[in-house]
Amino acid sequence: MLIPFHSILLGFIALVVGLSLIILISCISIFIITHAQCAVIVVVENQERLWRQIR
Structure with missing residues (x-):
């Protein structure tokens, strides 16, 4: 029983x-x-800077 080449391909x-x-x-x-x-991380750092500026 040989498997046809195109099915292998x-x-x-x-x-x-x-x-x-x-x-x-x-x-x-x-x-x-x-x-x-x-x-x-970037958003958290920006939030910390904003809080410092507000204070």
Whole structure:
């Protein structure tokens, strides 16, 4: 029982596309999380400066 070549090729392409999608999604989520942390830090620092100016 031989497996046709095109089905192997399609399976390989599907595997590569799936893996690249997973990697892309994880990279985007890491990017968003790190930038959200940076934004929170910047906002907190700005709030502290504003409080000092008000006082």
